[in-house]
Amino acid sequence: MFGRLGPMELLIIFLIVILLFGGKKIPEIAKGLGKGIRDFKSSMAGEEEAMAEVKPLANPDTQDKPKT
DSSP states (O other): OOOOOOOOOOOOOOHHHHHOOTTTTTHHHHHHHHHHHHHHHHHHHHHHHHHHHHHOOOOOSSSOOOOO
């Protein structure tokens, strides 16, 4: 649908972003985005550890059954 972005298009997009947000606001946005990504990764790692600690349910086939 849209072609590939060339260097000229990327430059125009970059200039528009600078005009909209200003030179001082862009590092703050990037810093906040990086912190959000780090928080997300750490919460995912904590969730994986919590899932590993949960014991799986006992399999009913392996439980002791009375012999008949």
